[in-house]
Amino acid sequence: MAKDTEISYDINLPYTELTEETSKSTKYPDYLPTWEKIWFDTLPPFKFEDPALRVKDTSLPNLLKAGTKVSHIQPGLGAILEGVQLDQLDNAGRDELAYFISHRKVIVLPDQDLIDAGPAAQQGFMDYFGKRNYQPVSGTVKGHPGFHLIHRDGNKEEIARFLEAKTTTTLWHQDVSYEIQPPGYVMLGLLQGPEVGGDTVFTATDAAYKRLSPLLQSFLDKLQAVHTSSKMINHVKAAGGLVRKDPIDTIHPLVRVHPVTGQKCLFINGEFITKIVGLKEPEQKVLVEFLLNHLMTGHDFQARVKWSPRSIVLFDNRSLIHSAIVDYIDEDHGAKPRHIFRLCAMAERPIPVQPEHTANGSNGHTNGSN
Ligand SMILES: O=C(O)CCC(=O)C(=O)O
Numbered sequence: 001m002a003k004d005t006e007i008s009y010d011i012n013l014p015y016t017e018l019t020e021e022t023s024k025s026t027k028y029p030d031y032l033p034t035w036e037k038i039w040f041d042t043l044p045p046f047k048f049e050d051p052a053l054r055v056k057d058t059s060l061p062n063l064l065k066a067g068t069k070v071s072h073i074q075p076g077l078g079a080i081l082e083g084v085q086l087d088q089l090d091n092a093g094r095d096e097l098a099y100f101i102s103h104r105k106v107i108v109l110p111d112q113d114l115i116d117a118g119p120a121a122q123q124g125f126m127d128y129f130g131k132r133n134y135q136p137v138s139g140t141v142k143g144h145p146g147f148h149l150i151h152r153d154g155n156k157e158e159i160a161r162f163l164e165a166k167t168t169t170t171l172w173h174q175d176v177s178y179e180i181q182p183p184g185y186v187m188l189g190l191l192q193g194p195e196v197g198g199d200t201v202f203t204a205t206d207a208a209y210k211r212l213s214p215l216l217q218s219f220l221d222k223l224q225a226v227h228t229s230s231k232m233i234n235h236v237k238a239a240g241g242l243v244r245k246d247p248i249d250t251i252h253p254l255v256r257v258h259p260v261t262g263q264k265c266l267f268i269n270g271e272f273i274t275k276i277v278g279l280k281e282p283e284q285k286v287l288v289e290f291l292l293n294h295l296m297t298g299h300d301f302q303a304r305v306k307w308s309p310r311s312i313v314l315f316d317n318r319s320l321i322h323s324a325i326v327d328y329i330d331e332d333h334g335a336k337p338r339h340i341f342r343l344c345a346m347a348e349r350p351i352p353v354q355p356e357h358t359a360n361g362s363n364g365h366t367n368g369s370n
């Protein structure tokens, strides 16, 4: 079977075989995608309490100990956290980590021992933050189907084919937004990457919401969107790939309230939304285009993460939209290998704006900011 010609998140079709060259150039061969024939049922409803809500002391003494350095990536979002090893955190430290991510949205932890601790330790760490996610179609680590693997080995034809129809490889999305209880905290772990390029960009969806006029905010507050995995599943089926879950269509609020910060966040992406409930097609088209354009072009509420060796990035999928940057293609030799694992922790059902809350960007219970 041919390799997928699409660069799409949540899709990652099987290789016919890994070429010798790929196997040789891969630093972490145990993390090359595998396609085990396992069937996953739709995740049934579950109770979720955000670990950040257990934090009492917002100076975060169990996370930000002496010797820890916090450097903000941008004033409004993003932080590099040095001097913390994730695998050393106790439960109080993990709760505070959740609080820290909720407020900074995306954090980078360079040189993490957890990168070399193996899939069971990595999955175990993320299990603390929410339920495991099993992707309907993506390749995973053998025996650890909660992993989603991002792996490009230098096949420039794949990217070239994609660019025959598209003008950029950038694909802004929220992860797995079609699930009834989509991911909150998400881990990306860098196994191997190019020296330069292959960054990941993030936009704060609460800041983006705040920039809109109160009149538009209050209109959006009442809207709902249909998120679906069926387009992706059909694409994979048509290409002869392995599907491991039924498709799902879920109606979510277009504006969701963050359970920790209380902020209202735009919940829209270009990958999985098929319909805005109650709007006519042309109305929907204009509205979705406007909102996506607003999110994509608002560089004053974005952060760009540069990867360094053995980095782990943790981000909040509820208050961000993100994209990989596939800019590391060498015209002569193809892309440099880039190999990342993703683990999603499924969280609350997106909280709609309550009618009594006016469009002032907040829904009540904020906890301050770090
Ligand atoms: O490769 C990256 O930087 C991000 C990948 C991603 O967003 C995903 O797999 O969902």
Ligand SMILES: [Fe+2]
Binding pocket: 009, 173, 174, 175, 322
């Ligand atoms: Fe993603």
